[in-house]
Amino acid sequence: MITIPYLTALTTYFSYGLLFAFGQIRDLFRKILDWWSADNLQGYAPICLGLEDFYIRRLYLRIQDCFGRPIASAPDAWIDVVERYSNDNNKTLKRTTNINRCLNLGSYNYLGFAASDEYCTPRVFRSLETFSASTCSTCVDGGTTVLHNELEECVAKFVGKPAAVVFGMGYVTNSAILPVLIGKGGLIISDSLNHNSIVNGARGSGATIRVFLHNTPSHLEEVLREQIAEGQPRTHRPWKKIIVVVEGIYSMEGELCKLPEIIAVCKKYKAYTYLDEAHSIGAVGKTGRGVCELLGVDTADVDIMMGTFTKSFGSCGGYIAGSKELIQYLKYTCPAHLYATSISPPAAQQIISAIKVILGEDGSSRGAQKLARIRENSNFFRSELQKMGFEVLGDNDSPIMPIMLYNPAKIPAFSRECLKQNVAIVTVAFPATPLLLARARICISAAHTKEDLIKALEVISQVGDLVGIKYFPAEPKKQQEEDGRLKLD
Amino acid sequence: MALSFLNIMNISLDWAFDAPPSRAVVFGVHIGGHLVVEALLVIVIVFLLLQKSYKPPKRPLTEKEIDELCEEWVPEPLIPPITEEMKYEPPILESAARPHTVVNGKEVVNFSAANYLGLIGHKKLLESCTGALEKYGVGSCGPRNFYGTIDVHLDCETRIAKFLGTPDSILYSYGISTMFSAIPAFCKKGDIIVVDEGVHWAIQNGLQLSRSTIVYFKHNDMESLESTLEKITRENKRAKNVRRYIVVEAIYQNSGQIVPLDVIIRLKEKYHFRVLLDETNSFGVLGASGRGLTEHCGVPVEKIDIITAAMGNALATEGGFCTGSVRVADHQRLSGSGYVFSASLPPYLASAAITAIDLLEENPDLITRLKENIAILWRGLSGTQGLSIASNPLSPLVFLKLKKSTGSFKNDLQLFEDIADRMLREDSVFVVASKRSTLDKCRLPAGIRLFVSAGHSEEDLLKASESLKRAASAVLSGYN
Numbered sequence: 002m003i004t005i006p007y008l009t010a011l012t013t014y015f016s017y018g019l020l021f022a023f024g025q026i027r028d029l030f031r032k033i034l035d036w037w038s039a040d041n042l043q044g045y046a047p048i049c050l051g052l053e054d055f056y057i058r059r060l061y062l063r064i065q066d067c068f069g070r071p072i073a074s075a076p077d078a079w080i081d082v083v084e085r086y087s088n089d090n091n092k093t094l095k096r097t098t099n100i101n102r103c104l105n106l107g108s109y110n111y112l113g114f115a116a117s118d119e120y121c122t123p124r125v126f127r128s129l130e131t132f133s134a135s136t137c138s139t140c141v142d143g144g145t146t147v148l149h150n151e152l153e154e155c156v157a158k159f160v161g162k163p164a165a166v167v168f169g170m171g172y173v174t175n176s177a178i179l180p181v182l183i184g185k186g187g188l189i190i191s192d193s194l195n196h197n198s199i200v201n202g203a204r205g206s207g208a209t210i211r212v213f214l215h216n217t218p219s220h221l222e223e224v225l226r227e228q229i230a231e232g233q234p235r236t237h238r239p240w241k242k243i244i245v246v247v248e249g250i251y252s253m254e255g256e257l258c259k260l261p262e263i264i265a266v267c268k269k270y271k272a273y274t275y276l277d278e279a280h281s282i283g284a285v286g287k288t289g290r291g292v293c294e295l296l297g298v299d300t301a302d303v304d305i306m307m308g309t310f311t312k313s314f315g316s317c318g319g320y321i322a323g324s325k326e327l328i329q330y331l332k333y334t335c336p337a338h339l340y341a342t343s344i345s346p347p348a349a350q351q352i353i354s355a356i357k358v359i360l361g362e363d364g365s366s367r368g369a370q371k372l373a374r375i376r377e378n379s380n381f382f383r384s385e386l387q388k389m390g391f392e393v394l395g396d397n398d399s400p401i402m403p404i405m406l407y408n409p410a411k412i413p414a415f416s417r418e419c420l421k422q423n424v425a426i427v428t429v430a431f432p433a434t435p436l437l438l439a440r441a442r443i444c445i446s447a448a449h450t451k452e453d454l455i456k457a458l459e460v461i462s463q464v465g466d467l468v469g470i471k472y473f474p475a476e477p478k479k480q481q482e483e484d485g486r487l488k489l490d
Numbered sequence: 491m492a493l494s495f496l497n498i499m500n501i502s503l504d505w506a507f508d509a510p511p512s513r514a515v516v517f518g519v520h521i522g523g524h525l526v527v528e529a530l531l532v533i534v535i536v537f538l539l540l541q542k543s544y545k546p547p548k549r550p551l552t553e554k555e556i557d558e559l560c561e562e563w564v565p566e567p568l569i570p571p572i573t574e575e576m577k578y579e580p581p582i583l584e585s586a587a588r589p590h591t592v593v594n595g596k597e598v599v600n601f602s603a604a605n606y607l608g609l610i611g612h613k614k615l616l617e618s619c620t621g622a623l624e625k626y627g628v629g630s631c632g633p634r635n636f637y638g639t640i641d642v643h644l645d646c647e648t649r650i651a652k653f654l655g656t657p658d659s660i661l662y663s664y665g666i667s668t669m670f671s672a673i674p675a676f677c678k679k680g681d682i683i684v685v686d687e688g689v690h691w692a693i694q695n696g697l698q699l700s701r702s703t704i705v706y707f708k709h710n711d712m713e714s715l716e717s718t719l720e721k722i723t724r725e726n727k728r729a730k731n732v733r734r735y736i737v738v739e740a741i742y743q744n745s746g747q748i749v750p751l752d753v754i755i756r757l758k759e760k761y762h763f764r765v766l767l768d769e770t771n772s773f774g775v776l777g778a779s780g781r782g783l784t785e786h787c788g789v790p791v792e793k794i795d796i797i798t799a800a801m802g803n804a805l806a807t808e809g810g811f812c813t814g815s816v817r818v819a820d821h822q823r824l825s826g827s828g829y830v831f832s833a834s835l836p837p838y839l840a841s842a843a844i845t846a847i848d849l850l851e852e853n854p855d856l857i858t859r860l861k862e863n864i865a866i867l868w869r870g871l872s873g874t875q876g877l878s879i880a881s882n883p884l885s886p887l888v889f890l891k892l893k894k895s896t897g898s899f900k901n902d903l904q905l906f907e908d909i910a911d912r913m914l915r916e917d918s919v920f921v922v923a924s925k926r927s928t929l930d931k932c933r934l935p936a937g938i939r940l941f942v943s944a945g946h947s948e949e950d951l952l953k954a955s956e957s958l959k960r961a962a963s964a965v966l967s968g969y970n
Contacts, residue, residue: 057820068635069634076627080637107632110631114627114629115628129623133588133616134616134842135808136586137603137806138941142602142922144580144583145583172828198827226556230551270563271563311833315627315631317628317833329576329577330570333575334929335927339925340927342808427637433830
């Protein structure tokens with residue numbers, strides 16, 4: 002639940018209204034101009050109809066330079082951001098050879114495995130030599146090497162489940178697994194802010210989809226009761242099965258899932274739970290085992306555990322962990338296992354080595370230090386930001402902290418001003434967030450030093466004053482402000 | 491008393507029937523007592539209209555009843571019971587998936603990897619990977635839009651576009667995510683997609699997610715395609731205003747057939763459909779310089795609106811790309827779900843792709859060798875007992891199916907698995923049967939797939955064909 006001040010809501014609506022109006026006027030002129038030039042479609046319908054790409058043409062392109070900035074280094078604590086310029090009002094951006102060394106507050110490099118690592122990197126090189134970069138085959142044919150088997154065992158042991166299966170891409174893990182588990186006559190109850198991969202997986206499954214209020218176990222219970230009592234739409238047959246899908250840490254909110262409460266509700270109503278730990282695995286918990294460890298949930302209570310390796314492990318791919326039978330069944334029928342190239346061996350080795358470091362199996366305490374560091378860094382940074390009066394979302398311990406911007410004009414302003422002072426921060430707008438709730442998102446890493454964080458805080462504070470996004474008064478009196486605010490889901 | 495009441499009744503009735511208006515004549519008709527009756531009727535109608543319509547009393551379920559229903563509800567188990575066939579374990583490779591690899595401690599000839607150009611383990615490819623790993627680390631740790639764009643991604647996109655002669659291209663981080671992102675980016679509800687019934691799962695998934703109207707035509711049958719297009723254009727008057735696409739694969743993963751692109755282009759231009767071509771198995775293989783089916787058929791690449799391909803085959807790396815006009819590529823940068831919402835391709839794989847294309851351009855003899863190898867295998871396989879080659883003679887994916895199917899996909903597949911098993915065990919030749927997911931809607935027959943590589947020697951190919959002949963006659967003799 003985000004509360005937005007009335008005045009801000011008004012100005013944000015006004016800004017979008019203005020942008021829309023100007024966009025329409027420009028479209029009108031474009032239409033008139035195109036009318037004179039020859040029709041080059043020749044009987045084809047246009048590739049984008051009507052307003053489908055209006056947002057891209059008239060809003061996104063204006064601030065295109067704030068997104069997709071290329072970098073020329075590993076996504077470590079400091080990155081080399083490549084300068085770009087545009088000769089046509091931001092329509093196209095050209096790369097230059099100039100490079101800005103910036104502090105990286107954007108990458109999901111939670112444990113600092115993105116850069117070369119004394120333990121992981123030599124092993125990755127060795128696996129590259131032994132197994133090459135790709136197997137050119139699917140897991141079920143000739144794409145399973147000893148490395149892949151080791152990886153699956155390693156992951157299963159790490160997350161605390163009997164078995165696991167690994168895929169080469171996190172997105173595909175969600176979108177190809179859900180249709181295997183549930184189909185017509187089944188019900189998927191999904192958190193309203195779940196990731197797009199879950200949404201697409203649910204759509205692809207053919208099951209009925211219901212949504213519950215973001216991270217609200219009481220509403221989940223309400224939905225479950227209503228749905229079990231009503232049964233399937235029209236026929237009122239009882240549901241075949243119900244799967245509740247939640248995420249460990251929500252990537253755009255930085256919030257931790259209320260897992261214990263949600264598990265209790267699911268158990269009571271015999272629904273299966275599907276936990277997506279894309280951002281939490283490796284990043285939180287005493288030994289990096291994710292939200293289950295952090296919140297004291299027994300992994301046996303979660304039926305399907307999903308996660309990705311792109312974030313904390315500095316690699317690529319995703320996994321599903323569950324009972325032996327579940328994994329056997331998935332390996333038998335999941336299209337991503339049957340038809341997709343198996344994960345690249347060096348990437349697999351990177352994951353194995355990273356897990357070993359986290360568990361201290363490399364013979365050092367670096368893993369424990371990394372975990373302690375990310376926790377310290379995140380909590381320090383969050384509390385400092387809050388003290389300055391920014392509207393910061395999310396919970397303690399979570400390495401993701403969004404700062405609310407709201408107004409569309411503040412998105413590029415914040416992003417560009419920070420970059421000028423060599424701090425690279427991600428700004429997020431539609432389609433990743435609702436139109437009104439644009440934000441800047443900071444991802445803290447264990448690779449950041451205290452000095453890095455202090456520098457970042459100075460810059461953010463200064464830019465925050467300039468752009469006017471300190472929606473709360475600095476420190477002491479905060480409560481009074483809360484009343485005059487409009488509630489927005 | 492009663493009498494006086496009757497009197498009053500009489501008088502009033504008299505008045506009513508003999509009242510001046512009731513004696514009136516309208517249009518030559520005596521009205522008589524009508525008015526009274528009609529007035530009564532009107533009153534009754536008004537009375538009925540004013541009544542509330544009958545509704546059965548609503549009795550929502552009480553909390554207790556809901557509790558009981560929840561208590562009674564028994565869900566199905568999450569997965570069906572595990573059967574023997576689900577316990578299948580694939581052979582485990584102990585070295586790189588080169589034409590010769592090690593399975594269970596034994597060196598085998600590998601026909602299971604789509605390593606068409608034999609680039610797996612190529613020195614230059616490994617050097618390029620090592621360089622990229624040193625500079626960029628393994629993962630990119632972010633989606634393309636959020637500092638996950640590494641300069642090699644952009645270089646790779648430019649390189650692919652330059653190689654194919656298209657204006658722009660876009661990289662995806664996994665082969666199968668390319669198709670299921672590209673299709674829904676361009677096709678929405680109400681649009682029409684005409685598609686071959688034999689396309690692979692990633693395309694099927696994309697079609698489903700697009701929610702467009704899907705019309706299938708018979709596998710690689712151009713007459714069926716033409717009649718389908720004709721029917722759609724004739725029946726749908728609005729067809730001019732909706733987007734219409736033909737979706738085909740250059741070399742079908744499920745059969746090894748090659749689509750006759752020249753016919754597709756003719757039909758596309760006749761009926762004004764756009765074409766989405768998946769070049770996963772043909773990129774780097776077909777055409778004199780490996781530019782794919784367009785080069786092979788002599789079709790200018792601009793005629794194809796959208797080309798997609800996975801890079802996990804000929805290029806011996808991973809990921810996928812989509813290429814076409816600048817508009818096509820740029821539109822996906824905010825609409826391709828696998829592009830926007832997923833971490834980008836690990837930079838070393840992008841760098842490997844660039845090097846692989848360089849290698850392809852420098853060594854056109856790789857393609858010649860591959861073509862020769864396919865021809866050798868074909869010669870060797872002629873006259874295999876009980877099996878016929880279903881794939882095109884130019885396809886590096888050689889697909890054999892049963893001459894006489896057992897009638898069920900499952901039994902056919904079992905036969906092929908027995909053959910593959912025997913070949914691996916007895917002759918150390920590693921081939922694979924075409925397994926199929928329960929979600930796959932493709933209904934083409936099962937078969938055995940041999941991925942030919944430029945890295946295979948003549949000896950390997952002859953060994954494979956001999957072994958296949960032996961195994962097929964042993965397994966199928968009991969059955970035929």
